[in-house]
Amino acid sequence: xxxxxxxxxxxxxxxxxxxxxxxxxxxxxxxxxxxxxxxxxxxxxxxxxxxxxxxxxxxxxxxxxxxxxxxxxxxxxxxxxxxxxxxxxxxxxxxxxxxxxxxxxxxxxxxxxxxxxxxxxxxxxxxxxxxxxxxxxxxxxxxxxxxxxxxxxxxxxxxxxxxxxxxxxxxxxxxxxxxxxxxxxxxxxxxxxxxxxxxxxxxxxxxxxxxxxxxxxxxxxxxxxxxxxxxxxxxxxxxxxxxxxxxxxxxxxxxxxxxxxxxxxxxxxxxxxxxxxxxxxxxxxxxxxxxxxxxxxxxxxxxxxxxxxxxxxxxxxxxxxxxxxxxxxxxxxxxxxxxxxxxxxxxxxxxxxxxxxxxxxxxxxxxxxxxxxxxxxxxxxxxxxxxxxxxxxxxxxxxxxxxxxxxxxxxxxxxxxxxxxxxxxxxxxxxxxxx
Amino acid sequence: xxxxxxxxxxxxxxxxxxxxxxxxxxxxxxxxxxxxxxxxxxxxxxxxxxxxxxxxxxxxxxxxxxxxxxxxxxxxxxxxxxxxxxxxxxxxxxxxxxxxxxxxxxxxxxxxxxxxxxxxxxxxxxxxxxxxxxxxxxxxxxxxxxxxxxxxxxxxxxxxxxxxxxxxxxxxxxxxxxxxxxxxxxxxxxxxxxxxxxxxxxxxxxxxxxxxxxxxxxxxxxxxxxxxxxxxxxxxxxxxxxxxxxxxxxxxxxxxxxxxxxxxxxxxxxxxxxxxxxxxxxxxxxxxxxxxxxxxxxxxxxxxxxxxxxxxxxxxxxxxxxxxxxxxxxxxxxxxxxxxxxxxxxxxxxxxxxxxxxxxxxxxxxxxxxxxxxxxxxxxxxxxxxxxxxxxxxxxxxxxxxxxxxxxxxxxxxxxxxxxxxxxxxxxxxxxxxx
Numbered sequence: 001x002x003x004x005x006x007x008x009x010x011x012x013x014x015x016x017x018x019x020x021x022x023x024x025x026x027x028x029x030x031x032x033x034x035x036x037x038x039x040x041x042x043x044x045x046x047x048x049x050x051x052x053x054x055x056x057x058x059x060x061x062x063x064x065x066x067x068x069x070x071x072x073x074x075x076x077x078x079x080x081x082x083x084x085x086x087x088x089x090x091x092x093x094x095x096x097x098x099x100x101x102x103x104x105x106x107x108x109x110x111x112x113x114x115x116x117x118x119x120x121x122x123x124x125x126x127x128x129x130x131x132x133x134x135x136x137x138x139x140x141x142x143x144x145x146x147x148x149x150x151x152x153x154x155x156x157x158x159x160x161x162x163x164x165x166x167x168x169x170x171x172x173x174x175x176x177x178x179x180x181x182x183x184x185x186x187x188x189x190x191x192x193x194x195x196x197x198x199x200x201x202x203x204x205x206x207x208x209x210x211x212x213x214x215x216x217x218x219x220x221x222x223x224x225x226x227x228x229x230x231x232x233x234x235x236x237x238x239x240x241x242x243x244x245x246x247x248x249x250x251x252x253x254x255x256x257x258x259x260x261x262x263x264x265x266x267x268x269x270x271x272x273x274x275x276x277x278x279x280x281x282x283x284x285x286x287x288x289x290x291x292x293x294x295x296x297x298x299x300x301x302x303x304x305x306x307x308x309x310x311x312x313x314x315x316x317x318x319x320x321x322x323x324x325x326x327x328x329x330x331x332x333x334x335x336x337x338x339x340x341x342x343x344x345x346x347x348x349x350x351x352x353x354x355x356x357x358x359x360x361x362x363x364x365x366x367x368x369x370x371x372x373x374x375x376x377x378x379x380x381x382x383x384x385x386x387x388x389x390x391x392x393x394x395x396x397x398x399x400x401x402x403x404x405x406x407x408x409x410x411x412x413x414x415x416x417x418x419x420x421x422x423x424x425x426x427x428x429x430x431x432x433x434x435x
Numbered sequence: 436x437x438x439x440x441x442x443x444x445x446x447x448x449x450x451x452x453x454x455x456x457x458x459x460x461x462x463x464x465x466x467x468x469x470x471x472x473x474x475x476x477x478x479x480x481x482x483x484x485x486x487x488x489x490x491x492x493x494x495x496x497x498x499x500x501x502x503x504x505x506x507x508x509x510x511x512x513x514x515x516x517x518x519x520x521x522x523x524x525x526x527x528x529x530x531x532x533x534x535x536x537x538x539x540x541x542x543x544x545x546x547x548x549x550x551x552x553x554x555x556x557x558x559x560x561x562x563x564x565x566x567x568x569x570x571x572x573x574x575x576x577x578x579x580x581x582x583x584x585x586x587x588x589x590x591x592x593x594x595x596x597x598x599x600x601x602x603x604x605x606x607x608x609x610x611x612x613x614x615x616x617x618x619x620x621x622x623x624x625x626x627x628x629x630x631x632x633x634x635x636x637x638x639x640x641x642x643x644x645x646x647x648x649x650x651x652x653x654x655x656x657x658x659x660x661x662x663x664x665x666x667x668x669x670x671x672x673x674x675x676x677x678x679x680x681x682x683x684x685x686x687x688x689x690x691x692x693x694x695x696x697x698x699x700x701x702x703x704x705x706x707x708x709x710x711x712x713x714x715x716x717x718x719x720x721x722x723x724x725x726x727x728x729x730x731x732x733x734x735x736x737x738x739x740x741x742x743x744x745x746x747x748x749x750x751x752x753x754x755x756x757x758x759x760x761x762x763x764x765x766x767x768x769x770x771x772x773x774x775x776x777x778x779x780x781x782x783x784x785x786x787x788x789x790x791x792x793x794x795x796x797x798x799x800x801x802x803x804x805x806x807x808x809x810x811x812x813x814x815x816x817x818x819x820x821x822x823x824x825x826x827x828x829x830x831x832x833x834x835x836x837x838x839x840x841x842x843x844x845x846x847x848x849x850x851x852x853x854x855x856x857x858x859x860x861x862x863x864x865x866x867x868x869x870x
Binding site for chain 1: 520521522523524529550552553554555556557558587588589590591693694695696697698772773774777778780781783786787788790791792793794795796797798799800801802803805814815817818819820856857858859861862863865866
């Protein structure tokens with residue numbers, strides 16, 4: 001089932017709440033909203049200095065929106081970007097990295113339905129053509145236009161359709177075009193991942209918005225995480241880059257649906273400075289803005305995981321102790337273990353699988369004196385089972401958000417990974433489609 | 436569903452052949468039988484110098500056999516062993532490694548239904564008790580008895596049941612007890628993994644047998660791979676260790692059902708020398724015996740993969756080029772990718788997922804000029820899609836054994852991994868059971 005079919009069928013797997021008032025954006029205990037952050041409604045629009053649009057250009061067979069354009073109209077915007085670390089990056093990633101002024105972007109052209117990955121020199125040429133067309137359409141230089149694509153790997157970009165789409169999108173650019181832009185970048189997403197926030201700072205109030213896509217991986221619609229962040233605050237390029245880097249590391253870098261790094265992951269933040277608030281490096285305001293950005297991206301990352309194909313339950317694994325590479329390896333091993341993920345899916349507190357995954361990740365440490373707790377109930381101490389309230393554990397394992405804590409010998413490191421379960425629906429969606 | 440339930444229900448997922456003559460043991464194109472190797476029937480029994488038994492001692496609730504005993508009666512047997520590299524090895528692994536003369540084993544005590552893993556100091560004591568009891572029962576020293584367990588992690592070993600079972604097994608030790616022994620070590624296996632071979636050497640004919648277990652991982656019956664190999668040839672401890680080491684590396688080390696390293700993996704070879712053939716180091720016979728052992732263990736490894744929980748299709752990924760760590764990382768990434776595995780399950784030649792998995796495994800190499808072929812049909816050259824016969828590719832992807840070949844830039848390395856697909860049955864079996 002494609003993303004578009006999901007949307008058409010009205011699938012709404014975003015947890016059990018479905019009626020009444022809109023759910024708050026900050027809905028996970030793992031990403032509480034800072035006190036100085038206020039959620040604006042879905043119709044609040046973009047921060048000052050931004051316009052966006054989303055149109056149907058014909059890449060997706062479903063006829064759903066598939067081309068998004070985001071423009072910053074402010075005179076001297078500042079930006080920052082992060083990309084996938086894969087050895088096989090898609091053409092839009094390479095073009096954005098190699099041909100853009102990533103600290104001074106004025107526009108983003110994003111499409112869904114085609115990843116433009118594994119397309120070689122032709123893919124690069126195709127991407128460059130769309131970059132040039134978007135630049136002309138919105139009146140900026142090509143190196144001020146970042147590209148982002150998501151969809152099937154190994155297919156060439158339908159350049160003509162995109163050029164037509166750019167012309168169609170241009171007159172539709174609006175300050176409240178973020179909802180259309182969001183729809184145009186979605187693929188297999190079954191719910192919207194978008195926020196408009198107000199951030200109270202000492203020097204005034206800033207606006208902060210983001211549109212994000214990402215879910216499971218559906219053949220051949222290779223799902224990817226894209227995130228575009230806008231603020232009307234003024235930041236130096238160094239500050240923007242620092243804050244985006246730190247916050248991406250604490251959010252998207254900590255999320256795993258199935259351990260499969262994309263060819264197209266892209267996160268871009270553009271700061272228009274049109275709101276009148278300027279954030280000085282190393283100031284209290286930088287800290288507070290950073291806290292808001294951190295909460296925003298963490299909640300979005302948790303939403304990516306919760307929308308993982310077929311996800312019923314999600315979990316956070318926290319590893320403390322040892323040195324960082326070990327803690328990181330252990331956390332990733334648990335988050336990506338099909339045995340842990342199927343147990344999570346079944347509401348089964350099968351902690352032997354957690355012990356197995358940690359042990360497998362840390363060869364040469366035998367016998368490893370690990371501790372394991374599930375939802376605060378300790379089940380393993382120094383590598384051996386400990387008596388615990390089995391009924392309470394069974395009950396805890398049936399929650400929708402589970403927390404696994406793992407202690408390794410020694411002090412110092414601490415890391416976390418958010419992950420989804422593994423369901424038959426994930427397999428069906430990814431196995432039953434044939435190219 | 437438990438392994439025992441599988442057997443009772445008569446599940447027989449071992450490929451499409453079900454009637455008529457018994458299938459040959461060497462049935463995969465990836466493990467052809469050497470010319471000097473002849474398959475003996477299932478009733479051929481063990482090589483000279485060995486006896487085995489399998490009994491019900493009451494660990495498994497199903498009442499199926501769960502305790503196996505293997506004894507070598509020859510005066511000066513030689514042996515070799517390999518174990519899991521996990522940081523969290525089970526007690527029987529630690530006891531075998533630390534308290535056994537691994538080059539001079541005379542017996543193996545193996546149980547299914549309980550892994551005796553994550554059981555701390557008590558687990559070690561329990562294992563040592565059963566080792567001592569087995570030694571007394573068969574009249575050897577405790578350090579000549581290796582232990583192997585498979586089953587649920589985090590449960591303590593039912594020592595009393597095992598002691599009773601040892602007494603029951605002793606009078607049942609027989610030269611043709613290998614079939615009973617095989618049944619006693621199985622957990623979630625849905626078919627037997629056992630062979631009796633005759634190996635023609637320059638200096639005479641040697642017998643070579645093996646009993647092996649392993650399938651998917653079923654909660655909470657943590658499946659493990661165990662393999663016990665017997666020969667009546669005489670080998671030096673160094674030769675035995677060398678050959679077992681090389682052949683394990685080319686077989687069990689290259690197999691993955693779900694990328695989940697067990698706490699209990701164990702492979703033990705015992706050479707009775709009772710057959711009159713002696714294999715000198717660096718001789719032509721060593722080479723021929725090694726070829727036979729290699730084919731035996733490779734076929735068993737392929738059978739493990741084919742019996743992976745819910746497996747419908749299996750595949751081999753071969754990576755050539757680059758340096759070995761890169762080739763190994765790429766092969767493992769493909770073999771363990773849930774996207775590649777679901778595509779394999781669905782008979783979908785979705786090679787974009789292969790490119791994604793390889794790219795993700797090799798950060799810092801962008802843009803990576805990889806080649807990809809499926810069943811000899813090249814689909815990607817130097818990182819970009821190439822025209823190919825789409826109908827032939829679709830047809831090839833529907834076979835039961837698929838071969839993926841990946842070329843990396845540069846010369847030198849070559850590696851392979853055998854793996855199973857990922858099916859809804861794997862998820863059901865592992866998610867629906869609750870402890």
